[in-house]
Amino acid sequence: MVAGLLTIVLVAVLQVASAGAAHPRQLCLGCHAAHYAEQGVCTACHRGNPASERKNIAHQQLIAGRYAAFTLGDTRLLRSGEHLIDQYACRRCHVIGGRGNRLSADLDRSVARKTPEAIGTSILQPVQNMPDFRVSKQQAILLVNALLSASARAPAGDAGQRQIVHFDRSGTAGKDVFSIKCGPCHLALTRRSGGLGQGDAGPNLSGLLSPYYPETFRGRDRWTERDLAEWLKNPRRIRPWARMRPVLLTEPEYRELVEILKVEQ
Numbered sequence: 001m002v003a004g005l006l007t008i009v010l011v012a013v014l015q016v017a018s019a020g021a022a023h024p025r026q027l028c029l030g031c032h033a034a035h036y037a038e039q040g041v042c043t044a045c046h047r048g049n050p051a052s053e054r055k056n057i058a059h060q061q062l063i064a065g066r067y068a069a070f071t072l073g074d075t076r077l078l079r080s081g082e083h084l085i086d087q088y089a090c091r092r093c094h095v096i097g098g099r100g101n102r103l104s105a106d107l108d109r110s111v112a113r114k115t116p117e118a119i120g121t122s123i124l125q126p127v128q129n130m131p132d133f134r135v136s137k138q139q140a141i142l143l144v145n146a147l148l149s150a151s152a153r154a155p156a157g158d159a160g161q162r163q164i165v166h167f168d169r170s171g172t173a174g175k176d177v178f179s180i181k182c183g184p185c186h187l188a189l190t191r192r193s194g195g196l197g198q199g200d201a202g203p204n205l206s207g208l209l210s211p212y213y214p215e216t217f218r219g220r221d222r223w224t225e226r227d228l229a230e231w232l233k234n235p236r237r238i239r240p241w242a243r244m245r246p247v248l249l250t251e252p253e254y255r256e257l258v259e260i261l262k263v264e265q
Contacts, residue, residue: 026050036072063148066141067116070149081146088133089214092207093189097150101207101263103189104130108151116144129187129195131204177256181247190260202244210263225258 046063069077085091091100094107111119120140126132135143174183174196182188183197188205190196197205207213208223217227218238232249235242249257 063116067120067144067148070145070152077142078145078149081142081144081149084135084139084143085146085150088131088135089207089212091212092210092214093130096147098154099212101210101212103191103206103263107147108154111144111147111151116148119147120144129189129206131187131206176260177249177253178260181249181253181257185244188261191263192260196260205261207263209258209261228258228261229254 046065046068069075070081072078085096090096090107093104094100095102096107098108100107120137120143122130123133123135123140123143124137174180174193176193176196178186178188178190178193178196179198182205183199185197185199185202186205187195187197187200188208190206203216209225209228211222213223215222217223217231221227231238232247232254234246235244
């Protein structure tokens with residue numbers, strides 16, 4: 001008799017669970033008006049927990065509407081965010097959508113662990129070694145949407161490369177050739193030594209010798225080791241209006257500089 005009663009209870013539980021799976025509870029609609037109903041359930045765009053009426057539970061990992069535009073497809077807003085990623089060359093330091101250098105945080109993983117608001121704040125208030133692009137709040141929203149979309153489309157699995165973390169070394173005098181010859185005017189995040197340089201008069205050189213750095217040599221080409229050597233000998237031969245003076249390096253110094261700036265793919 002006891003066994004039969006347990007069987008009946010089990011069947012009832014399974015029926016309720018099955019019904020819940022077929023028709024998920026949408027308690028969100030008790031507070032929020034339905035919109036974009038063709039997208040399906042609320043969590044398809046906003047995540048959260050639609051099975052609870054308790055706000056702190058219902059809003060867990062919630063994506064606010066301004067950050068959920070990426071779920072609506074290939075919209076103008078999403079394309080604008082992707083354009084900003086390319087404009088600021090974010091992949092020279094970050095992996096985005098499975099592509100990019102591993103000089104800083106893997107943003108495919110970061111957007112899965114952090115809230116969109118936290119990602120937006122890190123863009124508006126850059127951490128040490130990150131360039132300040134002086135983006136507006138609206139541009140930050142566009143970037144977060146693009147990052148969330150890229151993360152959702154990123155290939156499964158990991159490239160197998162470990163993230164190297166360099167702790168803060170601010171205040172220490174660099175003895176490497178970059179810090180001595182380039183650091184007064186430039187900054188660079190490097191795989192070998194972390195953040196180098198103190199100046200921001202010149203462009204940030206993170207990922208310079210990689211496919212993800214802007215194509216700015218002669219205004220149209222990627223930077224190569226050969227191009228860098230030519231540039232250092234006489235920048236104004238390449239760009240007549242350049243303000244940078246020639247940088248005299250010995251062959252060993254130049255090889256050290258290349259090793260510092262090189263990024264393994």
